[in-house]
Every structure is written in structure tokens, then in C-alpha cells.
Amino acid sequence: MACLLLLGFAGPPLYGLAKVSPIRLVRSDVNSIGNAQLWLALGCFSSCAFVILLVADDWRLAAWVASSFGASLLLFSMLAYGALRLLAHLKTSYFVVRFALTMHIRRPAFAVIQITALGLALMALLMVLLLRHDLLPSWQSAIPPNAPNRFMTNIMEDQKIAIAQLLEDAGLDRPAFYPMVRGRLTEVNGQPITADTYQDENARRLVDREFNLSYTDQLPQGNRITSGHWIEGDAPQISMEAGIAKTLHLKIGDQLSFEVAGERVEAPITSLRKLDWSSMRVNFFVIMPPAQLRDMPQSWITSYYQSPQHESLDFDLTQAYPNLTVVDVQNTLQQLQSVLDQLSNALGFLFAFTIAAAVLVLISAIAATQDERYRSAAILKALGASRQALAKIALIELLAIGSIAGLLAGLFSGMAAWALGRYVLEIEFNAFAQSLMMGLVFGITVCLLAGLRFMQRIQSASAIECLREAQT
Numbered sequence: 001m002a003c004l005l006l007l008g009f010a011g012p013p014l015y016g017l018a019k020v021s022p023i024r025l026v027r028s029d030v031n032s033i034g035n036a037q038l039w040l041a042l043g044c045f046s047s048c049a050f051v052i053l054l055v056a057d058d059w060r061l062a063a064w065v066a067s068s069f070g071a072s073l074l075l076f077s078m079l080a081y082g083a084l085r086l087l088a089h090l091k092t093s094y095f096v097v098r099f100a101l102t103m104h105i106r107r108p109a110f111a112v113i114q115i116t117a118l119g120l121a122l123m124a125l126l127m128v129l130l131l132r133h134d135l136l137p138s139w140q141s142a143i144p145p146n147a148p149n150r151f152m153t154n155i156m157e158d159q160k161i162a163i164a165q166l167l168e169d170a171g172l173d174r175p176a177f178y179p180m181v182r183g184r185l186t187e188v189n190g191q192p193i194t195a196d197t198y199q200d201e202n203a204r205r206l207v208d209r210e211f212n213l214s215y216t217d218q219l220p221q222g223n224r225i226t227s228g229h230w231i232e233g234d235a236p237q238i239s240m241e242a243g244i245a246k247t248l249h250l251k252i253g254d255q256l257s258f259e260v261a262g263e264r265v266e267a268p269i270t271s272l273r274k275l276d277w278s279s280m281r282v283n284f285f286v287i288m289p290p291a292q293l294r295d296m297p298q299s300w301i302t303s304y305y306q307s308p309q310h311e312s313l314d315f316d317l318t319q320a321y322p323n324l325t326v327v328d329v330q331n332t333l334q335q336l337q338s339v340l341d342q343l344s345n346a347l348g349f350l351f352a353f354t355i356a357a358a359v360l361v362l363i364s365a366i367a368a369t370q371d372e373r374y375r376s377a378a379i380l381k382a383l384g385a386s387r388q389a390l391a392k393i394a395l396i397e398l399l400a401i402g403s404i405a406g407l408l409a410g411l412f413s414g415m416a417a418w419a420l421g422r423y424v425l426e427i428e429f430n431a432f433a434q435s436l437m438m439g440l441v442f443g444i445t446v447c448l449l450a451g452l453r454f455m456q457r458i459q460s461a462s463a464i465e466c467l468r469e470a471q472t
Contacts, residue, residue, distance in 0.1 A: 406443020
């Protein structure tokens with residue numbers, strides 16, 4: 001991958017350099033681009049797209065990443081140019097400030113390239129930082145420390161009281177039992193459906209197995225109605241989890257048919273619910289009125305928290321009631337925690353690489369315009385500008401680039417982190433001010449680090465030396 005990207009991005013200038021004649025170099029006529037180089041430039045972007053596809057291993061994901069990157073590139077460029085135009089109209093009596101801002105407008109393409117390149121690098125940097133220090137800890141803390149770590153299924157109606165008493169005698173809280181009816185989805189709006197009806201793999205798996213249906217007339221704890229209205233009365237109706245409805249392309253008003261123990265159960269969807277999966281409580285995709293499922297074959301399910309000192313309780317329960325199935329999810333939670341810790345460490349390792357990339361990107365962007373900067377410095381020195389004035393001009397130019405790039409990176413990384421938390425991790429993220437502040441600090445710091453050597457050389461060089469630097 002590295003060789004492919006190196007060939008794609010370094011190939012065009014090397015190919016063009018091989019075709020430059022000495023006389024064109026003397027005349028400084030090396031800026032024209034031939035058709036062959038344009039094709040190579042196209043090849044460099046194609047190589048980048050190919051690498052994204054190779055890493056994503058899914059053309060849809062690769063298309064989203066590539067299009068998102070392209071859209072971010074275009075948006076950053078437009079906003080950077082707009083910010084530079086606004087700064088150019090800034091009224092100030094300080095010559096160094098006015099000259100530094102004017103220099104950006106004289107070469108807007110180079111300034112936009114610098115701001116865009118640094119902004120995208122900083123955005124990646126801030127995303128890694130926010131993901132590691134804000135989103136992941138928030139996601140980890142979303143599961144309460146005393147969340148249920150046991151699920152007990154296949155409970156019979158006449159066993160509920162005895163099992164509840166056994167758990168209470170062991171020092172645990174009295175559990176809540178929920179009815180569970182097994183049913184297979186067979187029709188939607190009168191049309192038979194099978195796994196072949198859907199192309200999405202998740203939808204195919206859902207349709208290919210039985211659903212765990214339940215009934216109640218009270219909205220379960222941790223459930224929130226997002227569309228429609230909650231169950232009212234005994235008329236046939238269904239309250240469905242919003243995520244599974246989206247996967248199966250279902251909506252309010254759709255008529256669903258389930259096969260339960262050879263009998264047909266039919267009802268329309270009247271509400272969609274959002275569930276709190278982090279609570280580790282018992283949740284159901286499909287809930288109906290009690291009158292619709294009460295007489296169907298059913299078992300009961302419960303969840304509860306069991307401390308490590310009660311490890312023998314699982315064995316006692318299954319010995320007393322052999323029909324029970326006790327599922328220990330504690331090990332699963334610990335494994336998930338271990339994966340998240342490893343992900344956090346990997347993001348920290350990536351953080352260091354991203355900082356280095358941001359500095360290298362800006363150094364390259366500054367190097368692309370240093371001939372023009374040296375030429376301007378030579379003219380100013382010939383006109384009597386002091387070393388301090390030149391240093392201040394270079395400093396203001398770097399501060400302008402770093403501030404604009406940092407603010408753009410902070411804004412868009414905050415928006416991306418909010419979307420990731422809201423729609424993927426299902427947690428709230430409200431650190432926009434922190435994101436903007438970090439973007440501003442990182443942008444200015446990286447600019448000063450990358451431009452420190454350039455500032456020192458401009459300040460110490462004479463006018464003749466600056467011209468020589470511009471020519472070489």
C-alpha cells in the first residue's frame with residue numbers, strides 16, 4: 001500500500017522532472033503540465049481510491065469513505081478561501097498584519113492548500129483524540145456497574161415464585177419475569193416473506209429464525225416511543241423496536257403475520273420503540289397486547305445481577321430446576337471491556353502517527369511556497385524592513401493558517417464525533433467547545449513547529465541570501 005501511494009503521488013513530479021531540459025530550468029519555465037502528467041495525477045487519485053477499497057474490503061464502505069473525503073476536501077477548501085477573503089478585508093493600522101494577510105490573498109491557491117491539508121490532518125488527529133478520551137469512556141460507562149449479568153430462560157409459570165424466593169434467599173434482588181412467546185414472521189402486508197426476500201445479511205438472519213414475542217400493557221422500563229402510540233386496549237396491535245423495523249423495511253401501519261405453534265397471529269404496527277440496550281435488562285423486538293398472546297404456549301425470562309461471591313448459585317438453580325437455562329454474560333462483558341481497552345491503546349499509538357503526519361503535511365505545504373516567501377522577504381529587506389518585522393510577518397502568516405485550519409478541524413471533528421456517538425454508539429456527545437479549543441491549540445502549535453526553521457532563516461538571511469534561496 002505504501003509503495004502504491006508513493007508511486008501515485010510522487011510519480012507525477014518525478015516524471016515531469018525527467019522531461020525538464022536545462023534551458024527551461026534556467027528560464028524558470030517548469031510549471032507547465034503535459035497530458036501525460038495529468039493522466040499520472042489521475043492515477044494517483046485512483047491509487048488512493050484503490051487503497052481505500054483494499055482496506056475497507058467493501059465497495060459501499062469504500063465509496064462512503066472516498067466520497068466523504070472528497071466532500072471534506074471541497075468543503076474545507078471553500079471555507080478556507082472564504083475565511084481568507086474575510087481576513088483580507090480586516091482593517092488594521094499595523095503594517096505587518098496587513099502585509100501578512102495580503103500575502104495569503106496574493107497566492108490564495110497555496111494558502112487554501114496549506115489550510116485544507118493541515119485541517120484534514122488535524123481533523124483526523126482530533127477524531128482519534130475524541131474517540132479515545134471522550135466517546136470510548138462514555139460508551140464504557142454507559143453500562144452500570146450493577147447491570148444484570150445473568151439471563152434465565154425457559155422458566156415455567158408455576159416456577160416463578162419458587163425461583164424468585166430462591167434468589168432472594170441468596171441475597172439478590174427480587175427479579176422481574178417477562179413472558180416470552182416464540183413466533184416466526186411469515187407475511188408482511190399479506191405478502192409471504194422468506195430469507196430470500198431480503199438482500200441484507202442481518203435481515204436474512206432475522207427472518208430465518210423465530211422471534212421472541214412478548215405481551216404487556218405497560219411500556220417497559222428503558223423503552224421510548226419514537227413513532228406512533230403505545231398499546232391501547234385489547235385490539236390486535238404491535239409495538240416494534242425501531243432498529244429491527246428499519247432492517248426489515250417496516251413502518252407504522254404495516255400488517256404483520258406470525259406463526260405461533262401452528263396458529264396465525266396477525267396485527268398492524270402501531271408504534272416504534274427505542275430501547276436502552278446498555279441497561280442489560282430484558283428487551284423484546286415485538287410486543288403485543290396481553291389478550292393477543294396470553295393463551296399461547298409460552299415460557300418466562302428474567303435478568304438479574306449476581307456478584308462473584310454467588311458463583312455456586314448457577315449450579316444450584318440448574319440442579320433444582322433442570323429445565324432452566326442460565327446464561328452468564330459477565331465473561332462477555334469482560335471480553336468486550338478488554339477489546340475496548342486494546343482499541344484505546346491502538347488509538348493512542350495512532351495518535352502519535354497522526355501528529356507526525358500533520359507536521360509533515362504542513363512542512364511540505366510551506367516548502368511549496370517558500371520561494372515566493374523568500375522573494376517577498378528580499379524585497380522587504382531591500383526596502384529597509386527590520387528582522388523583527390519579517391519575523392512578525394512570518395509569524396502572523398503561520399498563525400492565520402493554524403487558526404483557520406484548527407477551527408475548521410475542531411468544528412468538523414466535533415460534528416463527526418457527535419454523529420458517531422448519536423447514531424452508532426448511541427451516547428450523547430456535547431464537547432464542541434473542547435473540540436474547537438483543541439483544534440485551535442493544535443493548529444497553532446503545529447504551524448509554529450513546522451515554520452520555526454523558515455522563520456529563523458528569513459530573520460537571519462540578508463536580501464541577497466533570500467533571493468538566492470528563492471532561486472534555488
